[in-house]
Amino acid sequence: MSGNLTLSQKVWNQHVVHEEPSGSNLDYPSLIYIDLHLVHEVTSPQAFQGLRDRGLKVRRPDLTIATTDHSIPTTDRSLPIVDPIAANQVEQLAKNCRDFGIQHFGVHSNDQGIVHVIGPELGLTQPGMTVVCGDSHTATHGAVGALAFGIGTSEVENVLATQCLLLRPSKTFRVNVTGSLKAGVSAKDIILALIARIGIGGGTGTVLEYTGSAIRALDMEGRMTVCNMSIEGGARAGMIAPDDTTFNYLHGRRFAPKGADWDAAVARWRKLPTDHGAKFDREITINADALEPMITWGTNPGMGVSINSPIPEPSSASDALERDALTKALSYMGLEAGKPLAGHAVDVVFIGSCTNSRISDLRIAANLLKGRKVNPKVRVMVVPGSMEVKRQAEAEGLPEVFRAAGCDYREPGCSMCIAMNGDQLQPGQYSVSTSNRNFEGRQGKGGRTFLASPLTAAASAITGVVTDVRSLL
Amino acid sequence: MKAFTPFESRLVPMPINNIDTDQIIPARFLKTTSKEGLDKQLFCDWRYNADGSPKADFILNTPRGQNAQVLLAGDNFGCGSSREHAPWALTQFGFRAVISTSFADIFKGNALKNSLLPIVVPHDVHQKLLALPEDAKVKIDLASQTMTLPDGTKVEFPVDPFSKTCLLEGVDELGWILKQEPAISAYEKARAGSINTLA
Numbered sequence: 001m002s003g004n005l006t007l008s009q010k011v012w013n014q015h016v017v018h019e020e021p022s023g024s025n026l027d028y029p030s031l032i033y034i035d036l037h038l039v040h041e042v043t044s045p046q047a048f049q050g051l052r053d054r055g056l057k058v059r060r061p062d063l064t065i066a067t068t069d070h071s072i073p074t075t076d077r078s079l080p081i082v083d084p085i086a087a088n089q090v091e092q093l094a095k096n097c098r099d100f101g102i103q104h105f106g107v108h109s110n111d112q113g114i115v116h117v118i119g120p121e122l123g124l125t126q127p128g129m130t131v132v133c134g135d136s137h138t139a140t141h142g143a144v145g146a147l148a149f150g151i152g153t154s155e156v157e158n159v160l161a162t163q164c165l166l167l168r169p170s171k172t173f174r175v176n177v178t179g180s181l182k183a184g185v186s187a188k189d190i191i192l193a194l195i196a197r198i199g200i201g202g203g204t205g206t207v208l209e210y211t212g213s214a215i216r217a218l219d220m221e222g223r224m225t226v227c228n229m230s231i232e233g234g235a236r237a238g239m240i241a242p243d244d245t246t247f248n249y250l251h252g253r254r255f256a257p258k259g260a261d262w263d264a265a266v267a268r269w270r271k272l273p274t275d276h277g278a279k280f281d282r283e284i285t286i287n288a289d290a291l292e293p294m295i296t297w298g299t300n301p302g303m304g305v306s307i308n309s310p311i312p313e314p315s316s317a318s319d320a321l322e323r324d325a326l327t328k329a330l331s332y333m334g335l336e337a338g339k340p341l342a343g344h345a346v347d348v349v350f351i352g353s354c355t356n357s358r359i360s361d362l363r364i365a366a367n368l369l370k371g372r373k374v375n376p377k378v379r380v381m382v383v384p385g386s387m388e389v390k391r392q393a394e395a396e397g398l399p400e401v402f403r404a405a406g407c408d409y410r411e412p413g414c415s416m417c418i419a420m421n422g423d424q425l426q427p428g429q430y431s432v433s434t435s436n437r438n439f440e441g442r443q444g445k446g447g448r449t450f451l452a453s454p455l456t457a458a459a460s461a462i463t464g465v466v467t468d469v470r471s472l473l
Numbered sequence: 474m475k476a477f478t479p480f481e482s483r484l485v486p487m488p489i490n491n492i493d494t495d496q497i498i499p500a501r502f503l504k505t506t507s508k509e510g511l512d513k514q515l516f517c518d519w520r521y522n523a524d525g526s527p528k529a530d531f532i533l534n535t536p537r538g539q540n541a542q543v544l545l546a547g548d549n550f551g552c553g554s555s556r557e558h559a560p561w562a563l564t565q566f567g568f569r570a571v572i573s574t575s576f577a578d579i580f581k582g583n584a585l586k587n588s589l590l591p592i593v594v595p596h597d598v599h600q601k602l603l604a605l606p607e608d609a610k611v612k613i614d615l616a617s618q619t620m621t622l623p624d625g626t627k628v629e630f631p632v633d634p635f636s637k638t639c640l641l642e643g644v645d646e647l648g649w650i651l652k653q654e655p656a657i658s659a660y661e662k663a664r665a666g667s668i669n670t671l672a
Binding site for chain 1: 488489490491493495496499500501503504505506507508518523547548549552553554555556557575576577578579582583586587633634635645646647649650651653654656657660661664666667668669670
């Protein structure tokens, strides 16, 4: 195939190892090569066991990299992990990496961090690559122009054994974000607005490609925030065409090509953007000029509104099950329809996760918190995404700002985004969280999550209620 | 994997849209390194009170939820995380099929790899199934891709042909992919300069 292709189609075409010849009566999926396999402790142990059971090796340990992020405490790393089940899982990954020859950025590594933070940070994820991980937020790496998506444990085993996956091509869905963001509105608000528009299943079966002036204007970390939550709109992957912003970000990173290889790579990468005239299966336009800070009120990421807009009435839904869903969400969240969320009391603020724990997120939050105090009723957790983010934050004096404001500044990991490690809400508590999921119990059984940007989170930490950050700027 | 054979079962209705994998099995149970023993954790936070006692009104705790092999769920079932623990927990509880108007992509792929058949039906069929009496049974036949309702109506459903073959033969994908070794090696050779190794 050539001419008039989208970014995702180009990357796909470059990775086809085998497909049944056209005219074949076998309607089999394509065999697709995977350039980079990221591994973490939660979704891999059963896959490594599968390899052992079959007597298989890891085909390309040199294209596989592991880190430990989900199950580990975000407290002092010199202490042992108290939870024996978590400790066993963490040790199991270390053993699997030793046994199968995989590079592992473990608990005590200087490069440890959330898998979707360290991938781009180390220059592991590059334009035009296929990237997979047993984690749905793998979509993050699409920010550099990679085709990156989450897989289950059976597929983790397939990739470990063969470096390939059997896949059907997804439909293409262009999200054109026009105009430019206003003060107080950020990348997180773009993606929350998109998901509120299309719904949590709106992108199912598609790869999103984010285009338009407001996307071009984002720095790489903002682009990662947008792509990260593609899965919350049902899309397995979200991509942004590589440009000079991408190349400047990647240049000089540890695993990025060097010297003549770099020049050759950039020349290849410049051919990746979607061709003029390429057709998308679906398109949507979002006007960034009109965007306001967004916040979710319900129990899935599609239940979001502008921060000063009223929570929708269940009667506004046309479908009976959808009405039930809204009613059930209001009941779980302890909220009333018809009122805006702004002004609602908050117990916990969480700044972290693979969506918003990068240095720019921490800078934005620190900038607002500098010289201010968080409301004494609110517990504020700031969890950097990686050891590198932590080092950079220290170099800029950010931990001092957070601590002076009354925040709990912690060690890198997934932390209260997934609440596997003891960092969690108590039943009934409300959080404003910069993470990606507000499902029932996601941040701890009975906990209630409002998803928002780091700016909204920091503003709400200061006031103790859900706050439109523009009132503090 | 066992070969997927035709069967007949009552339906366990769970008419809730967007049931996410955090509800199917909460993340705190993902610290296990095994695939086994997850049936008790299926829908844990909907199924049990804080003291561990079963919630009497939750469907899986009622007679209707016992010994049935088909879950009838709302739209976009299995959204959220990629955890394969979700189909593991569902199959260990005894489910062999889930019926919905749509499934999340990753869940659907995971289910098919674990002999759990995701059956997509149109809205009107979904409504009809929800309205069936409690003891009504449906017959599910993967080979013909049909579900037979108690009144004899046959409903066809789509299945990826490759997944269908794997399910019917009780084999997984990996065996087939491993046989493509020559093509994989040839591909690697052809792209030697552009695969970025971590060396």
